[in-house]
Amino acid sequence: MSGSQIQMAVLAVLAVVITVATISYILIAKPAYLRASVYGVPYYSPQVINPVTNKPMDLNALSNYYMEGKKK
Numbered sequence: 001m002s003g004s005q006i007q008m009a010v011l012a013v014l015a016v017v018i019t020v021a022t023i024s025y026i027l028i029a030k031p032a033y034l035r036a037s038v039y040g041v042p043y044y045s046p047q048v049i050n051p052v053t054n055k056p057m058d059l060n061a062l063s064n065y066y067m068e069g070k071k072k
Contacts, residue, residue: 039060045060047059
């Protein structure tokens with residue numbers, strides 16, 4: 001094996017190790033940015049357009065409004 005083949009093999013093994021470590025971290029630690037609210041809305045979600053006022057609002061507030069309305 002030449003030097004360049006050894007370097008590519010090392011980089012490929014390093015990429016596999018980093019990928020496996022990252023996926024393991026996400027599955028085991030369950031970071032806060034992947035958590036969701038009671039209604040399944042992610043905590044870090046973009047704002048959406050309010051259908052009534054056409055102004056931006058929090059997606060969690062919008063889902064809470066509609067889910068609370070279904071409970072009544």
